[in-house]
Amino acid sequence: MIRVLLVDDQSMVRTGFRTILESEDTITVVGEAENGQVAIDRALDLAPDVICMDVQMPVMDGLESTAEIVRRGAAGAVLMLTTFDRDDFLFQALAAGASGFLLKTAEAEQLIDAVTALAGGDGLLSPEVTRRVIERSVRSPDTTASAPPELTLLTDRELEVLHLVARGLSNSEIAAQLFVGEATVKTHVSNLLTKLDIRDRIHVVIFAYENGLMSS
Structure with a gap:
């Protein structure tokens, strides 16, 4: 069973992600957090396999939270989720130690595939994003x-x-x-x-x- 922590300041977004992910028998959402600071504590307590992390949040954003979570070794992999297809977010997320980067406009199946890939030890970027990293x-x-x-x-x-x-x-x-x-x-x-x-x-x-x- 893949254990997931959802981090987003919007409760409706977290509810939507939970519904999508738990439609799969192999995925369970073990916790939620409304900002990056709470996410650090939940990650340490719950040790999820994958953290679905929003980028822009109050108190502490997802980039700073990811860097601290990775530093503490509290989670297996962080999947950054954002509505903004911006290079600065992408490269800051990768520098922070995120293992994947997905736009919130992605299809439900893509979110499931991304979580599954990260839980299996693979990183995940779309081909377009990978090309930008390489370039x-x-x-x-x-x-x-x-x-x-x-x-x-x-x-x-x-x-x-x-x-x-x-x-x-x-x-x-x-x-x-x-x-x-x-x-x-x-x-x-x-x-x-x-x-x-x-x-x-x-x-x-x-x-x-x-x-x-x-x-x-």
Whole structure:
């Protein structure tokens, strides 16, 4: 069962999200919060698998709340939800440690899919948003910096998997390309996330492009 915490200052929005998510037998809403400060306390108390976090709220906004929740290790993944398709919100959310970013105009099925993906350890951005992340990273990579020292911790196979993840391939697609089992790929992905101290696949993409690993 996927345990979800809903964070939004509008009670009607929380009720709508609860109705959508609990239409799935595999998802249950374990709590709600009306602002980012309350969300921190609820996240610590309830340890949800996924937090659906609004961006703009009184007392404390979703960006600041997400950064504190991630710092404390209180939740598995944060899905940012907003009515504003703005790059500043997107990149601030990713910098805060969010694992997904979804517009409130998305279909109900997309919300369910997003929560399911984050609960399974994947990051989630729409293809359009992912392209913007990559374009921004490619425009201004730090070409003067040496290779991140963490890369020396990776095996040759893990480095190969990192490149394939950064290209947007799924575990099954990577398995087919490398002629290995999907369980083996999952192990490699888990290992490289741990060694690089990266939360999820979305941040692997950012790491790879910001460090110029995809230029060759």
